[in-house]
Amino acid sequence: MSFANIFCWQDSYHSQIALWNGFLLIRFTTDCGNTAYMQPIGGEPSADIINALAADAALQGEPLRLFGLNEQWQNELRRLYPDSFAISYSAANSDYIYLSADLAQLPGRRYQPKRNHINRFVSRYSYRFEAITPSTIDHCRELNALWCDQRKGVCDRGEQAALHRALDNFTALPLEGWILYVDDRPCAFTIGSAVNHDTFCIHIEKIDTSFEGAGAMINNLVATELQHRFKYINREDDLGIEGLRRAKQSYYPVELLKKHSALQLSTSERQMIALWSEVFGDEQQDIEDFFVRLYDPALTFTHSIDNQTVAMLHIIPLQSETENIAYIYAVATKEQFRGRGIASALLTSALRTIEQGRFHRAMLIPANQTSAKFYERFGFRATGELFNSFHFDIDYYLGTGNSEQDFVMVRNIY
Numbered sequence: 001m002s003f004a005n006i007f008c009w010q011d012s013y014h015s016q017i018a019l020w021n022g023f024l025l026i027r028f029t030t031d032c033g034n035t036a037y038m039q040p041i042g043g044e045p046s047a048d049i050i051n052a053l054a055a056d057a058a059l060q061g062e063p064l065r066l067f068g069l070n071e072q073w074q075n076e077l078r079r080l081y082p083d084s085f086a087i088s089y090s091a092a093n094s095d096y097i098y099l100s101a102d103l104a105q106l107p108g109r110r111y112q113p114k115r116n117h118i119n120r121f122v123s124r125y126s127y128r129f130e131a132i133t134p135s136t137i138d139h140c141r142e143l144n145a146l147w148c149d150q151r152k153g154v155c156d157r158g159e160q161a162a163l164h165r166a167l168d169n170f171t172a173l174p175l176e177g178w179i180l181y182v183d184d185r186p187c188a189f190t191i192g193s194a195v196n197h198d199t200f201c202i203h204i205e206k207i208d209t210s211f212e213g214a215g216a217m218i219n220n221l222v223a224t225e226l227q228h229r230f231k232y233i234n235r236e237d238d239l240g241i242e243g244l245r246r247a248k249q250s251y252y253p254v255e256l257l258k259k260h261s262a263l264q265l266s267t268s269e270r271q272m273i274a275l276w277s278e279v280f281g282d283e284q285q286d287i288e289d290f291f292v293r294l295y296d297p298a299l300t301f302t303h304s305i306d307n308q309t310v311a312m313l314h315i316i317p318l319q320s321e322t323e324n325i326a327y328i329y330a331v332a333t334k335e336q337f338r339g340r341g342i343a344s345a346l347l348t349s350a351l352r353t354i355e356q357g358r359f360h361r362a363m364l365i366p367a368n369q370t371s372a373k374f375y376e377r378f379g380f381r382a383t384g385e386l387f388n389s390f391h392f393d394i395d396y397y398l399g400t401g402n403s404e405q406d407f408v409m410v411r412n413i414y
Contacts, residue, residue: 092240
């Protein structure tokens with residue numbers, strides 16, 4: 001985490017900074033519009049700082065959500081508040097940390113493919129490499145526009161806003177960056193900043209892929225510039241994008257910096273987790289992953305008796321290439337309360353909500369034939385398609401645990 005990153009992504013996350021008892025605190029808005037906090041900076045984890053953040057979150061009318069927690073903080077959170085937080089780790093959020101000397105020198109057989117890419121680039125092109133200056137910032141804008149054109153204009157708005165904010169404030173932040181030219185034409189640029197005395201973080205990198213080896217070349221040249229000032233280079237996370245993951249792994253990081261996320265649980269939510277475990281027998285971590293990553297109180301339906309949650313149903317919005325899907329998940333009723341029409345009432349309410357939303361279809365996976373017959377009463381029909389034949393951008397497994405038998409049932413909405 002650096003000030004440059006916080007500032008550049010301001011349009012997306014609306015970050016606010018405060019000092020409290022020696023801690024630097026960062027409050028921001030998630031992609032889902034929820035208030036959240038980064039791991040406090042500047043001190044050891046304690047009940048005092050956690051309680052202060054929880055109180056601030058309560059003033060926003062929300063539970064405490066914490067992001068970017070290292071191992072020490074997540075362990076202390078579990079010790080200080082047992083069963084009060086759901087905590088999740090996703091590999092997609094881990095930062096890739098490299099030895100700058102490795103990226104600069106590319107030693108040994110495992111880096112031979114990278115050296116081959118660089119050698120082909122050097123033999124094929126007349127190039128030059130130089131630091132970004134105020135007079136060359138527009139060259140970065142030109143290359144970024146070309147990069148978007150190569151993707152037919154499909155560019156992340158938040159990332160583009162962050163890039164332009166970085167270029168607009170390049171000197172003031174301050175940032176460092178470099179441009180790679182071929183015959184006076186920019187073909188790659190990299191922008192980053194120092195995180196601390198021994199680590200430099202790469203925030204932005206754009207490459208014209210029509211120049212073979214440009215990516216390997218600028219990576220190597222930037223590392224060569226940095227290796228005598230910084231021991232490590234942080235190339236941030238892979239966002240769960242498979243191609244980006246392969247590319248970052250191919251440079252052999254010395255560490256994947258784990259970042260945990262946590263959600264403060266209400267009494268009702270703790271009861272739902274207990275119900276989930278009782279009915280499905282899933283691992284505690286799998287359940288907590290769901291609550292941190294996908295759980296939405298507005299799309300959760302429960303039934304309580306004597307202040308105890310005895311049934312639940314969750315809706316997860318999913319998006320395919322052609323339609324919006326409401327996925328019905330974790331429908332559960334305590335055994336002693338089955339046969340009373342509770343699940344039917346929850347499903348009726350859920351379908352009413354789905355029909356009022358912008359969904360094309362409702363989808364689910366029945367646990368067994370008895371469940372399938374139950375869902376048929378509500379208009380669901382088996383399609384003969386396996387759930388894994390659909391491709392959703394989601395960092396959570398939504399099947400039953402047997403992908404070869406996860407046949408979906410759907411109900412068309414419109």
